[in-house]
Amino acid sequence: MRDPDDKVLGGVCSGLGHYFKIEPRWVRVLFVLFLLIGGSGFLLYFILWIVMPEAETRADKMAMRGEEPNLQNFKKSFDEDVRNFADNFSEAGAQLTHGARRAGNAMGGCFGFLIKMVAWLLLIGSGMSLFGLSIFYAFNLMNLFGLENPMLFPPLELLVKEDAVIAITFGFLAISIPIFAFSLLLIKLLFKTEKLNNYLSLTMFAVWAVSIFGIIYFCVSTSQDFKEKSTISIQKKMKAQNIYSFTAKDVRILDANDKDSLKSKFNMNIDGEDLRNYLRNDINISFESLDSLSQPYIQYNYSAKGSSYQLAATRAKGIVYEAIQEENTVLFPSHFLLSKHSLNRDQRVGVVVYLPVGASVVLHEEIQRKLRGFSYDDCRNNYSEEEQPKYTEWKMTKTGLMCTKPAKKEDKSDEDDEHEDNQNEETT
Numbered sequence: 183m184r185d186p187d188d189k190v191l192g193g194v195c196s197g198l199g200h201y202f203k204i205e206p207r208w209v210r211v212l213f214v215l216f217l218l219i220g221g222s223g224f225l226l227y228f229i230l231w232i233v234m235p236e237a238e239t240r241a242d243k244m245a246m247r248g249e250e251p252n253l254q255n256f257k258k259s260f261d262e263d264v265r266n267f268a269d270n271f272s273e274a275g276a277q278l279t280h281g282a283r284r285a286g287n288a289m290g291g292c293f294g295f296l297i298k299m300v301a302w303l304l305l306i307g308s309g310m311s312l313f314g315l316s317i318f319y320a321f322n323l324m325n326l327f328g329l330e331n332p333m334l335f336p337p338l339e340l341l342v343k344e345d346a347v348i349a350i351t352f353g354f355l356a357i358s359i360p361i362f363a364f365s366l367l368l369i370k371l372l373f374k375t376e377k378l379n380n381y382l383s384l385t386m387f388a389v390w391a392v393s394i395f396g397i398i399y400f401c402v403s404t405s406q407d408f409k410e411k412s413t414i415s416i417q418k419k420m421k422a423q424n425i426y427s428f429t430a431k432d433v434r435i436l437d438a439n440d441k442d443s444l445k446s447k448f449n450m451n452i453d454g455e456d457l458r459n460y461l462r463n464d465i466n467i468s469f470e471s472l473d474s475l476s477q478p479y480i481q482y483n484y485s486a487k488g489s490s491y492q493l494a495a496t497r498a499k500g501i502v503y504e505a506i507q508e509e510n511t512v513l514f515p516s517h518f519l520l521s522k523h524s525l526n527r528d529q530r531v532g533v534v535v536y537l538p539v540g541a542s543v544v545l546h547e548e549i550q551r552k553l554r555g556f557s558y559d560d561c562r563n564n565y566s567e568e569e570q571p572k573y574t575e576w577k578m579t580k581t582g583l584m585c586t587k588p589a590k591k592e593d594k595s596d597e598d599d600e601h602e603d604n605q606n607e608e609t610t
Contacts, residue, residue: 184231198230200247304368305369311361321334359386363386366378407489407527410487411487413485415481415482416482418482420507423541425542428512428535429512430546460522467514470536476538479536480534481536485498485531497525500520501518502521518531543575543583558574561576564589575587
């Protein structure tokens with residue numbers, strides 16, 4: 183009989199093994215040899231599969247093994263089945279557990295690898311951030327102590343030097359300490375180092391808390407110094423001219439060729455000290471009309487802010503700015519000067535030029551960035567590409583300056599107008 187419990191294909195080899203009292207694997211070896219010798223093993227196996235019945239019942243299985251169908255053998259067969267089932271179940275459970283353990287180990291290894299990769303990337307990013315913050319902090323300290331460089335944090339200009347040093351230190355500690363603590367946590371995760379000393383941890387937290395409170399203090403106290411605004415107006419007469427020419431000069435650039443010219447009449451040295459650091463360029467220039475017989479003049483509006491109106495007015499008085507007129511040319515400095523050791527408190531200069539109606543005005547392109555109330559480019563666009571002068575011509579009207587250069591017409595429009603004029607001449 184064919185053995186259904188130990189089969190590869192149909193259980194023929196295991197059934198023959200039980201019949202001849204040999205191991206089924208040797209019978210299988212013989213069939214493989216017969217298969218290799220002309221293919222007879224396949225034909226023989228197929229015939230035996232057909233003629234040999236399958237041992238379905240327990241009595242058939244006992245008969246297949248050559249056992250007598252008595253009560254004792256039934257009990258023995260039942261015990262063997264139970265034992266085989268238990269062994270198979272235990273083996274399946276062990277294999278399942280082993281497979282689950284291997285899958286879990288593989289997943290855990292992949293997950294751990296990803297965590298370490300992310301930790302390494304974060305550690306590298308934290309180190310680069312600390313390095314960048316250190317460079318930024320060092321360069322700002324160099325700026326505050328007179329070694330000028332381009333890396334200056336603009337809010338530091340709102341503080342005196344001593345307060346600025348403390349503020350930038352607070353800011354550096356407030357940002358770098360959390361990054362440093364995070365880096366130590368990553369190092370502990372990657373290299374299994376010991377826990378950070380409690381006293382060092384508390385010290386770092388205390389320094390960080392003091393830095394945060396220090397930043398808040400400087401922010402609040404500085405914002406209070408912008409609470410009030412004061413403006414002081416001063417009027418200066420101008421010489422009446424047929425044509426008024428206005429230009430500007432960048433006072434930060436000193437040109438030896440301008441030694442005897444109007445552009446050289448700016449002195450940025452007071453008491454022998456270079457005051458370029460106290461220059462500001464918040465300047466607006468506008469034009470207003472007067473009666474045609476009135477005397478032209480310039481009105482300067484100096485404004486600043488402070489914690490009180492009196493302090494703001496004092497700071498506004500400390501602004502040094504005035505145009506220079508020589509013959510028909512009025513030259514405006516590009517920057518105004520603050521008094522020595524003045525803080526940046528939103529100081530501004532507003533200039534209003536009052537000219538009589540009908541006055542001719544020439545505006546040079548150096549002044550266009552400071553003009554307000556009209557568009558310099560609108561007038562310059564009226565010039566052709568070949569002309570494009572470095573100045574534009576205007577006329578003062580009751581409503582303000584008006585460009586004297588007529589607007590350009592499109593080529594097609596010019597041809598249409600010329601064609602219409604020719605038709606009108608022919609009709610006449």
